[in-house]
Amino acid sequence: xxxxxxxxxxxxxxxxxxxxxKNKKLIVHLSRVFVLVAVLGVWELxxxxxxINPFIxxxxxxxxxxIASLYTDGTLFYHIGITLxxxxxxxxxxxxLGYAVAVILWASETVxxxxxxxxxxxxxxxxxxLGPLIIIWIGTGxxxxxxxxxLVSIIVCIMNMLxxxxxxxxxxxxxxxxxxxxxxxxxxxxxxxxxLPALMNTLKVAVGLAWIGSIxxxxxxxxxxxxxxxxxxGQVFKLDLVMTATFILCLLAGGMYGIIALFEKKVVx
Amino acid sequence: MLEFRNIYYTxxxxxxxxxxxxxxSFTVEDGQFVSVIGPSGCGKTTIxxxxxxxxxxSAGEVIRGNGECGYMLQRDALFPWRTVEQNIFLPLEVKKxxxxxxxxxxxxxxxxxxxxxxxxxxxxQLSGGMRQRVALIRTLSAxxxxxxxxEPFSALDYQTRLEVCDDVQSIIKSEKKTALLVTHDISxxxxxxxxxxxxxxxxxxxxxxxxxxxxGNNPKSRRECGEFASTFEVLRKELGI
Numbered sequence: 003x004x005x006x007x008x009x010x011x012x013x014x015x016x017x018x019x020x021x022x023x024k025n026k027k028l029i030v031h032l033s034r035v036f037v038l039v040a041v042l043g044v045w046e047l048x049x050x051x052x053x054i055n056p057f058i059x060x061x062x063x064x065x066x067x068x069i070a071s072l073y074t075d076g077t078l079f080y081h082i083g084i085t086l087x088x089x090x091x092x093x094x095x096x097x098x099l100g101y102a103v104a105v106i107l108w109a110s111e112t113v114x115x116x117x118x119x120x121x122x123x124x125x126x127x128x129x130x131x132l133g134p135l136i137i138i139w140i141g142t143g144x145x146x147x148x149x150x151x152x153l154v155s156i157i158v159c160i161m162n163m164l165x166x167x168x169x170x171x172x173x174x175x176x177x178x179x180x181x182x183x184x185x186x187x188x189x190x191x192x193x194x195x196x197x198l199p200a201l202m203n204t205l206k207v208a209v210g211l212a213w214i215g216s217i218x219x220x221x222x223x224x225x226x227x228x229x230x231x232x233x234x235x236g237q238v239f240k241l242d243l244v245m246t247a248t249f250i251l252c253l254l255a256g257g258m259y260g261i262i263a264l265f266e267k268k269v270v271x
Numbered sequence: 272m273l274e275f276r277n278i279y280y281t282x283x284x285x286x287x288x289x290x291x292x293x294x295x296s297f298t299v300e301d302g303q304f305v306s307v308i309g310p311s312g313c314g315k316t317t318i319x320x321x322x323x324x325x326x327x328x329s330a331g332e333v334i335r336g337n338g339e340c341g342y343m344l345q346r347d348a349l350f351p352w353r354t355v356e357q358n359i360f361l362p363l364e365v366k367k368x369x370x371x372x373x374x375x376x377x378x379x380x381x382x383x384x385x386x387x388x389x390x391x392x393x394x395x396q397l398s399g400g401m402r403q404r405v406a407l408i409r410t411l412s413a414x415x416x417x418x419x420x421x422e423p424f425s426a427l428d429y430q431t432r433l434e435v436c437d438d439v440q441s442i443i444k445s446e447k448k449t450a451l452l453v454t455h456d457i458s459x460x461x462x463x464x465x466x467x468x469x470x471x472x473x474x475x476x477x478x479x480x481x482x483x484x485x486x487g488n489n490p491k492s493r494r495e496c497g498e499f500a501s502t503f504e505v506l507r508k509e510l511g512i
Contacts, residue, residue, distance in 0.1 A: 180342035
């Protein structure tokens with residue numbers, strides 16, 4: 003199937019084909035960079051020329067200055083660190099707990115049927131509605147924000163993993179049964195490895211939701227973090243700060259997704 | 272050996288109950304290759320599940336020798352994340368018999384039947400016929416006394432099917448295993464078996480049993496034998512098709 007080390011003496015036709023494929027890829031990459039540069043360029047130009055009001059729209063150069071000033075007063079990495087910590091802790095907790103719950107639901111059909119309607123309701127509930135309750139019950143520290151992050155992402159983790167577990171090939175289940183495998187053995191030898199692609203998928207969805215959760219949490223209650231900077235910037239009309247925090251958020255979220263995608267490539271062949 | 276003695280089996284669904292097997296009796300002697308044929312949907316898989324002890328009969332008795340049963344399914348069900356070798360070790364792991372000696376024996380078996388160069392490959396690198404052979408060696412690695420074959424060739428294309436059919440039969444014979452095959456393919460049953468048991472439509476019961484002893488002990492020479500066609504006709508009539 004995989005013949006990476008194919009003989010290098012291709013026909014000229016094949017070489018032309020490979021070249022064409024390579025060019026296509028190059029065009030896509032260059033176009034991506036171009037779109038980014040163009041958007042930033044037009045934004046900066048319009049702001050410089052006062053076509054748009056930079057006080058309201060900010061500008062790439064102003065974002066850079068803001069990053070620099072945050073860096074010099076030493077708060078840049080402080081805010082990034084806090085949001086990153088909340089997101090990662092929430093994400094990991096949601097995935098681990100979600101996986102565990104999914105295993106329980108897989109193992110017992112009765113439990114699954116009992117819990118199903120509750121999960122559906124919790125899934126459709128806008129989690130932000132629980133904001134006041136979370137503040138009163140858990141407090142105004144990081145734990146509230148982490149709780150919010152877990153809350154936002156865990157349901158999808160449970161549903162995704164359960165679907166992955168249930169989708170495992172029935173023939174393979176029959177095989178395990180015919181060898182006299184119990185539930186635990188079936189779980190270890192078959193269900194967990196077979197649902198690895200579902201896990202990777204879950205990680206990708208959950209990481210996006212974890213960012214939503216942590217920023218939403220910071221909107222409701224926080225003293226620091228990127229979400230805090232955005233809210234604070236909005237309140238005191240420092241749109242540069244809002245844009246800067248949003249920009250950093252884009253980088254972090256993209257980076258984290260990238261790490262997971264890379265991990266997926268390593269794990270799932 | 273394996274004996275079905277007046278077996279009844281009824282299964283229950285919300286829609287009602289269905290008698291799948293009714294007063295079924297037949298015997299598989301040690302070392303014998305027995306095929307069960309019947310109209311589709313007559314409960315052939317149920318019979319294998321009963322033989323394996325995955326299902327308990329509603330009435331009657333399944334007498335199994337002291338050996339275990341090994342199951343071979345319609346599709347190979349090889350685990351794609353494991354290498355061929357690891358797939359072959361699976362029954363040992365599940366049955367908690369994963370000792371170096373047992374593993375060595377399993378590998379010997381694989382080497383003996385031409386899987387030496389494939390041991391470290393993944394199933395996706397193998398042809399359909401080869402995959403079924405791996406599935407058979409996997410079944411044999413736990414050293415079962417009785418092999419239960421659930422239409423193991425039906426998912427293969429015609430050419431591969433003939434090939435794998437001969438292959439599986441010769442491996443089972445040379446390992447001196449007892450085998451029970453269920454199939455809807457009359458010619459397959461004749462070519463492979465020492466005995467063919469013909470079942471009725473549901474509820475399944477034995478219509479006729481035939482000992483097959485012409486054409487020597489290999490499927491190829493049997494297919495070439497003159498009696499093949501006449502036996503085929505007899506079985507076809509008994510199945511009512």
